[in-house]
Amino acid sequence: MTSATNMMEPTSRAKDREPGIVEELRAALIDRYLEGEMPDRASARSRLVGLLADHVRSGRWRLSPTEQDRLIEQILDDVLGLGPLEPLLADPEVTEIMVNGPYEVYVERHGRIAETQVRFADVGHLTRVIDRIVGAVGRRVDESSPFVDARLLDGSRVNVIIPPLALKGPTLTIRRFPKRRLQADDLLQLAAVSAPMLEFMSAAVQARLNILVTGGTSTGKTTLLNVLSSFIPHTERIITVEDAAELQLQQRHVVPLESRPPSLEGKGIVGIRDLVRNALRMRPDRLVVGEVRGPEAMDMIQAMNTGHDGSMSTLHANTPADGLDRLETLAMFASRELPPDAIRRQIMSALNLVVHLERVPGGARKVTSICEVVRLKKELGVEEIFKFVQTGLDDRGAAIGHFTATGRRPSYLSRFAAYGRALPPSMFVETPAGTLGGQ
DSSP: OHHHHHHHHHHHHHHHHHHHHHHHHHHHHHHHTTTSOOOOHHHHHHHHHHHHHHHHHTTSOOOOHHHHHHHHHHHHHHHHSOGGGHHHHHOTTEEEEEEESTTOEEEEETTEEEEOSOOOSSHHHHHHHHHHHHHHTTOOOBTTBOEEEEEOTTOOEEEEEOTTTSTTSOEEEEEOOOSSOOOHHHHHHTTSSOHHHHHHHHHHHHTTOOEEEEESTTSSHHHHHHHHHTTSOTTSOEEEEESSOOOOOOOSSEEEEEOBOOOTTSOOOBOHHHHHHHHTTSOOSEEEESOOOSTHHHHHHHHHHTTOTTOEEEEEOSSHHHHHHHHHHHHHHHOTTSOHHHHHHHHHHHOOEEEEEEEOTTSOEEEEEEEEEEEETTEEEEEEEEEEEEEEEOTTSOEEEEEEEOSOOOTTHHHHHHTTOOOOGGGGSOOOTTTTOOO
16 A cells, blocks of 8 residues: 555656646746747757756656656647647547637537537636737737637637637637648538539539638538639639638639738738739639628629629528628628619629538538529529438437439529530439438
């Protein structure tokens, strides 16, 4: 019994003193490199190993080799990385990280949310990590600017909001993207779309139709936009416009533009609308706007109407019809002098297709509707060409269903043929449940 107690004593004491050990080593590492740039991880690890070894030899700290290794990695993550979030960022199955203050961290895996055991030491610890994230892309978050959109170096989308707006403390949300860019075939394997739907969207992009991708939060709009953009010929010049750059286009001739928040003096802001206007002076063959959510909607519509066919964007909306309504409302913010009917006519002549995504029960993301934009009397409307039909739930609560055409033939078939993408009429025949593999 005595023997076992003695063996456990170093671990117990290490845990009792661990916060002090971590803080002292962290401070020593930062002080060592205060006058110059921080080292790479290998150099910093070597420095920490030496510092820790000196303290262990002196008898000041009793730590096993395993405890030493763990502490060193913890400190390196804190000083050079994103602290306790590093293991979550290394997990390829984590698609979303949600930090609700220092003591509450959730993740999403396979469309389901679960709480983790990850914790920050205190509010200051979380604030340092947030400052490191936003500072790396030239942004800031403070009392005068209490929320911000940013991105990690790997392209992951970041949103931060701090007190007094966030009542639980600094709140950090990270939307992650796969290290390997998803391809069209991946969408088929994930049953996010059917082969006929994918072929139709490919033909639409190559025939230079203007496409709006709609859906709710975290439905895969940016991922689908990346896949759609892969169908653009490599001979074309593409300008992308985003709040926080996250599109990963595969073509070589791509010019990405990113908005800029105001400086500490409240000056120098460059918004999406400014970038869209400037992009039109850059001789684009295609304009891809990551998301429209303000007056830039009108500039995008006008761009689609003035020779920039084949442009694409995303928009938050619950249905394709809601997407058109919201687009009209956003455009009206920019052109209050234009009557609503004039704006509708511009949207009607500019926009060709709406592709809608949803997270179905169970968390899977699917293209649930592909619609053609039509004019219904004095209103804008959509006519569905393809859809996902849910027929039930499996024993895990996940949606069961199939993709099908609706029987409506789109009005762009002759245009597809002119671009060398003639599609067979059989593609648009409605199919019974199960015909497409019960996806």
